[in-house]
Amino acid sequence: MRTSRWTAVPAALVLLATGFPVATAAPSSTPVCAPLAGMQIPASVMSLPTSGGHVTSAADTTSVVSGETVEYCRVDADIFPVDPAAPAIKMRVALPAGWNRKAIMFGGGGYNGTIPDLTANVPFGPADQPAPLARRYVTFASDSGHQQGPAAPPSLDGSFGVNDEALRNFAAGDALKKTHDATRYLIRQAYRTKPAEVYFAGGSTGGREALIVAQRWPEAFDGVISAYPAWNNLAEVLYLGHLTQILSRPGAFPGPDKQTLLYTSVIAECDGLDGVADGVVSNPGGCHFDPRTLRCPDGADTGATCLSDAQIAAVTAMSTRLEWPYRIASGETGYPGFPFLSGADMRTPFLGFGTAAPANPMPLTSGYGMQYWDQWVKYFLTRDPGHDPLAVDPRDPGPWLDRISRLSEIQDRNDVDLRRFAARGGKLILLHGAADELVSDRSTSDYYRRVRAELGPRTTDGFLRYYVVPGANHANAGAPAFAAGWDSLSTLERWVEKGQSPVDPVVTDTRHQRTRPLCEYPEWPRYRAGDPDRASSFACTP
Structure with missing residues (x-):
């Protein structure tokens, strides 16, 4: 009872x-x-x-x-x-x-x-x-x-950490x-x-x-x-840091037009797989979109109608599971990534890729997750407000591994x-x-x-x-x-x-x-x- x-x-x-x-x-x-x-x-x-x-x-x-x-x-x-x-x-x-x-x-x-x-x-x-x-x-x-x-920005102040x-x-x-x-x-x-x-x-x-x-x-x-x-807040933070590093590489960030291209291309290929074309992909697990179909000639960035090789690598990383080659105290070993149809939807750019590539200092128009990583590095991990968020590699954190492991016990519930x-x-x-x-x-x-x-x-x-x-x-x-x-x-x-x-x-x-x-x-x-x-x-x- x-x-x-x-x-x-x-x-x-x-x-x-x-x-x-x-x-x-x-x-x-x-x-x-x-x-x-x-x-x-x-x-x-x-x-x-x-x-x-x-x-x-x-x-x-x-x-x-x-x-x-x-x-x-x-x-x-x-x-x-x-x-x-x-x-x-x-x-x-x-x-x-x-x-x-x-x-x-x-x-x-x-x-x-x-x-x-x-x-x-x-x-x-x-x-x-x-x-x-x-x-x-x-x-x-x-x-x-x-x-x-x-x-x-609202809900993006990590200084209390x-x-x-x-x-x-x-x-x-x-x-x-x-x-x-x-x-x-x-x-x-x-x-x-x-x-x-x-x-x-x-x-x-x-x-x-x-x-x-x-x-x-x-x-x-x-x-x-x-x-x-x-x-699994710590695990996701590491994934967001990995994506932040990739998107900060020269030529890797897909701008708003390219994000729209990616989203509409996924919808066009996968929308009808559930039996009706209604703008909703009901079974994302059955949607096997290949971003290489949007490749620009020779992989160079030639405009809004295609993706360069660097941009294809970035959006592929977004949708791919990240595994880290070390142990953390929470026992988490990776983060699964996102479907292609999520972060590229320009109806909510702030929550996805954003409209500006990550950098140091972090632009307020970069994606929410990149700004979240920036605050976490500065106040949770290093406790140094001047620390460069791009200088920490989630796959190889070096001297920060012990701190990451200890934070995982608190953040991964x-x-x-x-x-x-x-x-x-x-x-x-x-x-x-x-x-x-x-x-x-x-x-x-x-x-x-x-x-x-x-x-x-x-x-x-x-x-x-x-x-x-x-x-x-x-x-x-x-x-x-x-x-x-x-x-x-x-x-x-x-x-x-x-x-x-x-x-x-x-x-x-x-x-x-x-x-x-x-x-x-x-x-x-x-x-x-x-x-x-x-x-x-x-x-x-x-």
């Missing part, structure tokens, strides 16, 4: 501003708000070391969420570090009137550094269903223990549990009771954080939505033994777009296969579902071929709270108003007959 993850805090520790123990007050669906302002959060209510916390503000607020006005108490708080040189964790909680007795934590993105929008929907959420706060969830999140610098506690808060996920525990305390203060269920939802770094909470604290969350998760999470009744939904430009769906498939090999098909099917969405990119950025929208939260609720596992889910393309069956990996949707804009015209195919 599933039991609540949130244990009661001793009444002696939990006092309202009036001085009365929580245990003597009746539970309410309306939060106490003003008395929370200035409240101290005891270090004793958090399971990881902190110096306690402090509520910096608490105010009654209204916001329009999913088209309706929602009243809630917005609470901002700081969780103080043990190391006085480390930054505080800044967190925020939305405590709605008419609370449904549930809570959901949102994950971040990139290097984090800002608090996610508590009025937002879950990753790949539906356009026609209310966001969690509109459903009267308590929503909460943090900046993961550091603050984004004003001059850095010079501090060990800040690094662990972000990379190992320590800030997640500290924020969870502090929020539990504040919910008890506000409503005089605990939640019945607690969920987590995140994508990219947030998807990685979703897997961290299932791996490290299996009793803390009842259900988890992990979308396009960067779970690759524990596949989720037995404790499953045994407590936890449920996990994994989602990824097959045209993701920033985190490879091949990597998520690798993690899923590892879990299945460790736990066996029967145990895995009892708590985990994994879906790959054809045509969907990273976080529905720009104008993807398929802008995924699915009510994963309601599906997760039914699974956790009623024992009803997902059955024949349908995903909507919110940009083109069409639907597809959401096929459980490794199946994919093949067109059979009928209206190509309706899911019923497709069948999930091995």
